Amino acid sequence: MTETAVFHAFLAGLVSACSLPLGTLTLLFWRPSNKAIALLIAFGAGALLxxxxxxxxxxxLDNGEYQLLAAGCICGSLLYLGLNDIINNRGGFLRKTATTFTYFERQSEKKFSRLVHSFRRMPVFQLIPDHEAHLLGTISRRQEYPGGAQLYRKGDTPANLYIVENGQVELLDPRQNMEPFLTLGPGDSFSRMAFITGLPNATAARTKGTTSVWIIEKESFSSILDETPVLRKQLAEFLSASPEIKRYLVQRHGMSPEESDRWIHAAATAVNGSGHLVCASSPQADRQQQAEDALRHASRFPVLEQLPPDLVKAVAGFMHHYRYDKGEVIYRNSEYADRLYLVTCGTVALIDPSDDSPDPHILTPGSIFGALSMLTGAHHAAAAVAQEDVGLWVIRRKDFDILVRTHQELAVRLERFLTTQTVRNYLEQRQHFHADIATQWTRKALEQLSRGNRPLPATEEMNAEIREHKNAPMAIWLGILLDGIPESLVIGALMVTSPMISLSLLAGLFLSNYPEALSSSAGMRQQGMSLWHVLLMWSSLMLMTGIGAALGNLMFNGAPPHLFAFTKGIAAGAMLTVIAETMLPEAYLKGGSITGLTTLLGFLGAILAGEAAW
Incomplete structure (x- = not known):
């Protein structure tokens, strides 16, 4: 009799979980929209409730076991939350959009706290109140760079303020053959003097290994000075009292002591009065016209070709001119891309290591290059070398983002370009991205454009967290197994007292598992996992659910009533936490306000199924 009950529990577990591989197989003939997935998840959550x-x-309640049930529910919820957190930190968060979103939100909060702490290490920010420090944090953006990436070069302007989050940065001295003179680690800031004075960077900065930094742009910093009176006062005092400023102006930019004193006085007065930073120099007047003339003849990048006069003027205002000597490397293959280039004189050779041709591709005046790498925030797929003395106009990614946010026509042009096969081919063939990841980047980029206030996503940022979790597939499997353990145990436990499992419970579990598998499978496919790999994972989980139900039946056969009630509470608490932590957030994230009504329909449908069975 016991063997029969165990076998029946095993079959019931298989039936409740057979919707898991069915959800994956559905992807063979149907790619559901986010709205459809949301409806299914919400309905399943309601049915399970x-x-x-x-x-x-x-x-x-009928048996007077409320206290035991409540205690079990709390224990089950806490146990699930603890195990879930462990698994998520090892990559299990990738199993669903909602868990991925929540994980990144929590990670962002932790990083934000570390950033605010780093502010306190800079003299000019030490005494500012918390709300001003948090305002500084909101204008800071995080960027990850590979090893050997140039964060800035000598002559770059306007300078940003950088804070190292993880990794190391080397500061290079152009006067000493670009040899490193200082290595910075987490929490250290750099480029402060160029940032405050508005002068071009006098040094260069290069990452030493994979490094993430926080960046504050000068324009964004100036925009909040009116809202940060303590910061404004601190900045004015720093300008007036710090010998570091005067030393920088004299030694790095050749100002006379008198000139530096005059500028420092004017800058401190401006910060105290109008609340803005005064630049120590201004660009040459004729550079604007030269940039406009070059831009009118640009080719090889449709977004900037044949621009109307007003847009030519706006874009030219963000262009910076550089010169490279014959044979000088402009950028190396696999170097992080943060700018596009427009050739004005001379020729540039593009050397692609994957190209079998011995002859490099030669770019002549008017050619734009590096644009696709810059847009996607990826690495250059080829190296660029000055074939002769070369003049280049440069647009940096951060400036391009500002232009797109402030000029609708440029945003429309970019949106049209991002939907072309050119971009997709570049991501898949040149950057070797999985097709689903390429699609994911394009969708996110278009979404950011539609919002109008966010920079384009960088592929390096999207992949950074995923690269950190080398055992993510196993963690995903364990995470989904964790979601299914409570239901399998409760099936086995309930079949101790009844040979037949409740139809309402079986239907609720089946209906909740199907959209869970459908949604998670789509998410795992986007992470680059093959369909058959995902199907194997779900099939093994179906088998594990059956085994878990059989073990539950064996474990609780002959168990005292109070232990039985407590165990049911553990299962109920864990499953309710699954619904609240993953299912409903996932449904709302994908479907919006329709989630509430659909959850109600699932709830009523399961009750109707149970009533029909009775």
Whole structure:
């Protein structure tokens, strides 16, 4: 009799979980929209809520076991949360959009706290109140760079303020053959003097290994000075009292002591009065016209070709001119891309290591290059070398983002370009991205454009967290197994007292598992996992659910009533936490306000199924 009950529990577990591989197989003939997935998840969550109410909560209340049930629910919820957090930190967060979103939100909060702490290490920010420090944090953006990436070069302007989050940065001295003179680690800031004075960077900065930094742009910093009176006062005092400023102006930019004193006085007065930073120099007047003339003849990048006069003027205002000597490397293959280039004189050779041709591709005046790498925030797929003395106009990624946010026509041109096959081919063939990741980047980029206030996503940022979790597939599998353990145990436990499992519970579990598998499978496919790999994972979980139900039946056969009630509480608490932590957030994230009504329909549907069975 016991063997028969165990076998029946095993079959019931398989039936409740057979919707897991079915959800994956659905992707072979149907790619559901986010709205459709949301409807299915919400319906399944409602059905599972009804099943828990009918089959676990109501019987416990009828038997006067509320205290045991409540204690079990709390223990089950805490146990699930603890294990779930461990698994998520090892890559299990990738199993669903909602868990991925929540994980990144929490990670962002932690990083934001570390950033605010780093502010306190800079003299000019030490005494500012918390709300001003947090305002500084909101204008800071995080960027990850590979090893050997140039954060800035000598002559770059306007300078940003940088804070190292992780990794190391080397500062290079152009007067000493670009040899490193200082290595910075987490929490250290750099480029402060160029940032405050508005002068071009006098040094260069290069990452030493994979490094992430926080960046504050001068324009964004100036925009908040009116809202930060303490910061403004601190900045004015720093300008007036710090010998570091005067030393920088004299030694790095050749100002006379008198000139530096005059500028420092004017800058401190401006900060105190109008609340803005005064630049120590201004660009040459004729550079604007030269940039406009070059831009009118630009080619090889449709977004900037044949621009109307007003847009030519706006874009030219963000262009910077550089010169490279014959044979000088402009950028190396696999170097992080943060700017596009427009040739004005001379020729540039593009050397592609994957190209079998011995002859490099030669770019002549008017040619734009590096644009696709800059847009996607990826690495250059080829190296660029000055074939002869070369003049280049440069647009940096951060400036391009500003232009796109402030000029609708440029945003429309970019949106049109991002939907072309050129971009997709570049990501898949040149950057070797999985097709789903390429699609994911394009969708996110278009979404950011539609919002109008965010920079384009960088592929390096999207992949950074995923690269950190080398054992993510196993963590995903464990995470989904964790979601299914409570349901399998409760099936086995309930079949100790009844040879037949409740139809409402079986339907609730089946209906909740199907959209879970459908949604998670789509997410894992986007992470580059093959369909058959995902199907194998779900099939093994179906088998594990059956085994878990059989073990539950064996474990609780002959168990005292109070232990039985407590165990049902653990299962109910864990499953309710799954619904609240993953299912409903996932449904709302994908479907919006329709989630509430659909959850209600699932709840009523499961009750109707249970009533029909009775």
């Amino acid at each position: 009804a099943a828990l109410t009918i089959d676990l909560v109501v019987p416990a």
